Amino acid sequence: MKKLSVLLLLVFVQAFAQTEDEKQLRSIYDAALKDGKAYPWLNYLSNQIGGRLSGSVQAQQAVDYTKAQMDSLGLDRVWLQPVMVPKWVRGTPEFAYLETAPGVTSNVPICALGGSIATYGRGVKANVIEVQSIEELATLGKEKISGKIVFFNRPMDPKLVNTFEAYSGAVDQRGRGAAEAGKYEALGVIVRSMNLRLDDYPHAGGMSYGDTPESERVPAAAISTNGADLLSATLRLNPETKFFFKLNCKQLEEVQSYNVIGEIKGSTHPDEIMVIGGHLDSWDLGDGSHDDGAGCVQSMEALRIFKKIGYKPKRTIRVVLFMNEENGLRGGLKYAEIAKNKNENHVFALESDSGGFTPRGFSFNASEANLKQAQSWKSIFEPYNIHMFVKGYAGADIGPLKNDQIVMAGLRPDSQRYFDHHHAENDTFEHVNRRELEQGAAAMTSLLYLFDKYGIVPSDKK
Amino acid sequence: MKKLSVLLLLVFVQAFAQTEDEKQLRSIYDAALKDGKAYPWLNYLSNQIGGRLSGSVQAQQAVDYTKAQMDSLGLDRVWLQPVMVPKWVRGTPEFAYLETAPGVTSNVPICALGGSIATYGRGVKANVIEVQSIEELATLGKEKISGKIVFFNRPMDPKLVNTFEAYSGAVDQRGRGAAEAGKYEALGVIVRSMNLRLDDYPHAGGMSYGDTPESERVPAAAISTNGADLLSATLRLNPETKFFFKLNCKQLEEVQSYNVIGEIKGSTHPDEIMVIGGHLDSWDLGDGSHDDGAGCVQSMEALRIFKKIGYKPKRTIRVVLFMNEENGLRGGLKYAEIAKNKNENHVFALESDSGGFTPRGFSFNASEANLKQAQSWKSIFEPYNIHMFVKGYAGADIGPLKNDQIVMAGLRPDSQRYFDHHHAENDTFEHVNRRELEQGAAAMTSLLYLFDKYGIVPSDKK
Numbered sequence: 050m051k052k053l054s055v056l057l058l059l060v061f062v063q064a065f066a067q068t069e070d071e072k073q074l075r076s077i078y079d080a081a082l083k084d085g086k087a088y089p090w091l092n093y094l095s096n097q098i099g100g101r102l103s104g105s106v107q108a109q110q111a112v113d114y115t116k117a118q119m120d121s122l123g124l125d126r127v128w129l130q131p132v133m134v135p136k137w138v139r140g141t142p143e144f145a146y147l148e149t150a151p152g153v154t155s156n157v158p159i160c161a162l163g164g165s166i167a168t169y170g171r172g173v174k175a176n177v178i179e180v181q182s183i184e185e186l187a188t189l190g191k192e193k194i195s196g197k198i199v200f201f202n203r204p205m206d207p208k209l210v211n212t213f214e215a216y217s218g219a220v221d222q223r224g225r226g227a228a229e230a231g232k233y234e235a236l237g238v239i240v241r242s243m244n245l246r247l248d249d250y251p252h253a254g255g256m257s258y259g260d261t262p263e264s265e266r267v268p269a270a271a272i273s274t275n276g277a278d279l280l281s282a283t284l285r286l287n288p289e290t291k292f293f294f295k296l297n298c299k300q301l302e303e304v305q306s307y308n309v310i311g312e313i314k315g316s317t318h319p320d321e322i323m324v325i326g327g328h329l330d331s332w333d334l335g336d337g338s339h340d341d342g343a344g345c346v347q348s349m350e351a352l353r354i355f356k357k358i359g360y361k362p363k364r365t366i367r368v369v370l371f372m373n374e375e376n377g378l379r380g381g382l383k384y385a386e387i388a389k390n391k392n393e394n395h396v397f398a399l400e401s402d403s404g405g406f407t408p409r410g411f412s413f414n415a416s417e418a419n420l421k422q423a424q425s426w427k428s429i430f431e432p433y434n435i436h437m438f439v440k441g442y443a444g445a446d447i448g449p450l451k452n453d454q455i456v457m458a459g460l461r462p463d464s465q466r467y468f469d470h471h472h473a474e475n476d477t478f479e480h481v482n483r484r485e486l487e488q489g490a491a492a493m494t495s496l497l498y499l500f501d502k503y504g505i506v507p508s509d510k511k
Numbered sequence: 512m513k514k515l516s517v518l519l520l521l522v523f524v525q526a527f528a529q530t531e532d533e534k535q536l537r538s539i540y541d542a543a544l545k546d547g548k549a550y551p552w553l554n555y556l557s558n559q560i561g562g563r564l565s566g567s568v569q570a571q572q573a574v575d576y577t578k579a580q581m582d583s584l585g586l587d588r589v590w591l592q593p594v595m596v597p598k599w600v601r602g603t604p605e606f607a608y609l610e611t612a613p614g615v616t617s618n619v620p621i622c623a624l625g626g627s628i629a630t631y632g633r634g635v636k637a638n639v640i641e642v643q644s645i646e647e648l649a650t651l652g653k654e655k656i657s658g659k660i661v662f663f664n665r666p667m668d669p670k671l672v673n674t675f676e677a678y679s680g681a682v683d684q685r686g687r688g689a690a691e692a693g694k695y696e697a698l699g700v701i702v703r704s705m706n707l708r709l710d711d712y713p714h715a716g717g718m719s720y721g722d723t724p725e726s727e728r729v730p731a732a733a734i735s736t737n738g739a740d741l742l743s744a745t746l747r748l749n750p751e752t753k754f755f756f757k758l759n760c761k762q763l764e765e766v767q768s769y770n771v772i773g774e775i776k777g778s779t780h781p782d783e784i785m786v787i788g789g790h791l792d793s794w795d796l797g798d799g800s801h802d803d804g805a806g807c808v809q810s811m812e813a814l815r816i817f818k819k820i821g822y823k824p825k826r827t828i829r830v831v832l833f834m835n836e837e838n839g840l841r842g843g844l845k846y847a848e849i850a851k852n853k854n855e856n857h858v859f860a861l862e863s864d865s866g867g868f869t870p871r872g873f874s875f876n877a878s879e880a881n882l883k884q885a886q887s888w889k890s891i892f893e894p895y896n897i898h899m900f901v902k903g904y905a906g907a908d909i910g911p912l913k914n915d916q917i918v919m920a921g922l923r924p925d926s927q928r929y930f931d932h933h934h935a936e937n938d939t940f941e942h943v944n945r946r947e948l949e950q951g952a953a954a955m956t957s958l959l960y961l962f963d964k965y966g967i968v969p970s971d972k973k
Contacts, residue, residue: 078670210540432672465946484669484927485928488672
């Protein structure tokens with residue numbers, strides 16, 4: 050009899066808890082979907098400030114604006130965390146054309162890759178060698194590459210349903226292409242934009258020369274996908290086609306910038322810190338709405354919602370808007386460094402840096418036990434079409450916080466449209482749907498709520 | 512021992528079948544995502560033909576175009592099924608303004624609702640009474656309504672994650688508002704557009720006078736959501752504000768049109784017919800890309816993919832592009848009528864009429880046994896992010912085929928952006944993402960493949 054009562058009590062408690070969580074998620078979604086702040090905040094960041102390259106005036110304006118907005122939320126503490134960031138500037142617009150015979154030219158849209166040096170003198174003009182991979186360079190050798198422009202043209206694979214996988218499968222060309230081509234005395238590098246769509250936008254993005262000596266560094270630019278197809282078709286018709294391009298970019302001295310941080314102190318476990326964040330910097334061609342204005346305003350929205358619905362977290366919830374994810378990760382590194390120096394106990398970190406599209410779920414960089422813990426909430430999320438609770442990458446900015454205990458998670462929005470806009474001129478506010486953005490914020494807030502309420506299952510309790 | 516062998520054999524057969532299905536789905540997705548035809552077909556339908564109101568030249572062009580495309584697919588049979596359709600025409604553009612004092616006016620964007628009569632003489636100008644529901648009319652009574660324009664302004668509920676639920680909760684105002692307001696001697700009806708977003712597009716859509724006598728019929732128009740908010744705010748400031756509107760629409764004689772049908776004959780069960788379809792007509796303000804060009808090209812794509820990957824269906828697969836879903840459903844009714852007259856055995860019908868957005872899954876109007884059958888394939892669909900297998904509405908056009916045995920299913924795309932475009936000027940091709948459209952086609956083809964391969968579990972085998 051006694052056993053039965055305990056069992057009944059347990060069932061009752063569990064049923065009650067379930068109902069309470071269901072109610073809480075409903076409140077969270079209601080607060081996000083009716084009079085939410087994520088969308089108007091993003092409107093300001095995108096349309097009143099714009100692209101926020103590290104070290105730019107706009108990046109500083111974004112720091113000031115988001116700090117002021119957090120100040121108005123009634124959090125327990127809001128502060129700026131100083132961090133030195135690289136300052137790379139694009140300069141005057143880039144210019145490029147194909148030349149099939151002397152004076153017979155077609156302009157094509159390009160943009161310098163972030164971190165590239167400028168072109169020498171009045172620009173580079175040379176024959177072109179098209180390759181599909183970095184590996185192909187070794188096969189061709191210096192003889193065939195020296196004095197030419199290397200054109201990396203391997204497209205993202207359209208057959209992959211997860212576009213981030215398609216990106217991973219192609220982005221080495223952008224990241225390491227110039228460093229590798231330089232070894233073979235190439236004069237420059239042109240990379241097909243990381244875009245699944247055929248259009249006229251060149252897509253920026255970071256590249257690195259690694260430890261290539263300065264004498265071997267060559268300028269690198271992205272070409273739009275239509276431009277890449279044109280160049281490739283032209284080369285097939287006339288292998289002697291020349292390519293001209295001029296880049297005016299420059300790496301300046303590092304400058305002071307900031308992570309923007311706000312927190313609600315935990316009521317019962319103030320020393321357990323849960324981070325939610327995105328990155329405040331962006332590339333400069335668009336206004337950085339999806340990458341990653343969306344993640345910033347969704348993270349701020351989570352704390353606003355907690356205040357609005359009167360949820361007092363047990364643990365300390367900290368929103369962190371990281372600076373310089375795009376070309377240095379200095380904000381993420383600085384945040385983790387200071388956390389370590391202060392012996393802070395970070396138990397959870399959630400990042401949104403995959404666009405403001407309809408959320409499908411979360412990927413977890415966490416132990417099996419913690420993944421199972423998250424999966425146990427699947428049914429509570431079902432009415433909101435959040436179905437994905439998988440192992441995987443969580444986010445670049447929170448990456449440096451990694452240890453054996455922390456649960457790291459990344460919001461997984463629908464990925465189909467992301468690379469249509471990523472790092473390009475059309476990553477702009479009008480391509481964000483209000484409801485999709487808001488549902489991402491609500492899903493993040495809900496996950497934060499559940500991990501705060503139930504705590505992190507120790508990872509040895511499998 | 513024998514039992515064990517049988518068991519092992521079963522496990523082996525099942526594992527093998529699973530692998531075969533997994534491979535087949537991969538082929539289907541590959542065919543859709545690389546060099547698929549859905550997107551170029553939709554490009555033609557949307558940009559070379561445009562909006563396809565029943566009885567219009569464009570509707571006939573769409574019939575001719577899709578018939579010709581089907582003819583090129585090497586199907587076993589392609590034909591046109593004649594059906595008489597209503598022909599309602601919008602006439603010259605509508606016009607409306609608010610008048611807060613004589614001569615002090617603000618124009619607002621409106622459009623006639625499909626099926627409405629025109630305004631009398633030079634237009635209707637009258638005081639306005641704003642209501643939130645049809646029920647409110649009875650409370651107000653003839654005294655307060657007579658001689659006025661009734662303004663239905665209950666918005667779609669933004670808190671509902673499924674926007675189709677929000678639509679269902681508001682659309683009675685558009686469908687029955689005029690018929691009801693006419694009973695109280697209103698002079699006209701203005702309905703807030705069925706749109707969750709604030710913007711300047713009036714959204715068309717069908718309305719019906721039901722059995723209202725002609726003398727009580729009043730003209731009815733939709734106003735954009737921004738226009739509705741302006742009108743409501745203006746009325747609060749000045750309840751004497753007048754509204755003027757002029758509609759030039761007309762119901763003409765019925766005309767001949769067609770359902771466009773193509774089929775692959777079943778190899779082993781040719782008498783079991785499986786339908787896949789969408790509707791070819793659309794409203795006239797946009798080009799009908801999402802509603803329902805998308806569903807048409809996805810359905811055609813399914814048959815193209817079967818031919819492309821060499822899958823020979825056991826059952827007869829029939830693509831049906833229905834005419835006149837928007838203002839009459841004549842195509843769906845005619846198709847079912849002829850199927851019945853011919854004693855055809857329809858075992859399955861799948862409709863796509865919720866936009867060309869990323870597919871989330873399917874809703875089934877089917878027995879529990881058949882729902883379970885579909886749910887048993889959930890894991891095969893998981894790599895493609897198809898997670899929704901629920902009971903629910905399948906589609907208007909296939910509705911008349913309903914009987915106790917048939918499995919009816921509807922594609923369920925992500926619904927967040929649908930009502931931003933639905934029946935409005937901005938339901939246009941550039942708002943369709945190629946990959947989202949293609950994945951809808953692939954998901955539909957996959958479900959068709961599985962039901963064809965395994966057959967429909969009889970619904971008494973629960």
